[in-house]
Amino acid sequence: MNPRKGNGPRPPGSWLLPQVAARHPGMPLPRYRYPSDTSDLEWVLLERLLPTPSCQTPKGGAPEKWPRRRVVDAIRYITDNGAKWRALPADFGIPWRTVFGYFAR
Known part of the structure; x- marks a missing residue:
C-alpha cells in the first residue's frame, strides 16, 4: 500500500460505517482520528x-454552527498534509469553504 495515494491502513471497524449509515440515517457518522488532531x-x-x-459578545450574533475544535482540527489537517482546501475529508463534516473562512480570519 502506498500512503501517498491515500490507500493506507484504515481505522479498525471503518468498513462498518456505510452499514451503520444505511440503518440509522439520522445518526452522525463517527469521525476518523488523524495524527494532526489536537490533543x-x-x-x-x-x-x-x-x-x-x-454570540457571547455584547453586540451579539448567531451561534456558531460548527464546533471550534473540529474546525481547528480541519485546519491542522490541511496544513499538516499540504492538501488543497477542497480535498478536506468528508468525515470532518464541515464544508471546506467554512474551514478556509476561519483560517483566513
Missing part, C-alpha cells in the same frame, strides 16, 4: 487564544 492538552491551551464567539 486535550493542546486544546486547553489553544481555546484561550481564540477570539470570543460573536
Whole structure:
C-alpha cells in the first residue's frame, strides 16, 4: 500500500460505517482520528487564544454552527498534509469553504 495515494491502513471497524449509515440515517457518522488532531492538552491551551464567539459578545450574533475544535482540527489537517482546501475529508463534516473562512480570519 502506498500512503501517498491515500490507500493506507484504515481505522479498525471503518468498513462498518456505510452499514451503520444505511440503518440509522439520522445518526452522525463517527469521525476518523488523524495524527494532526489536537490533543486535550493542546486544546486547553489553544481555546484561550481564540477570539470570543460573536454570540457571547455584547453586540451579539448567531451561534456558531460548527464546533471550534473540529474546525481547528480541519485546519491542522490541511496544513499538516499540504492538501488543497477542497480535498478536506468528508468525515470532518464541515464544508471546506467554512474551514478556509476561519483560517483566513
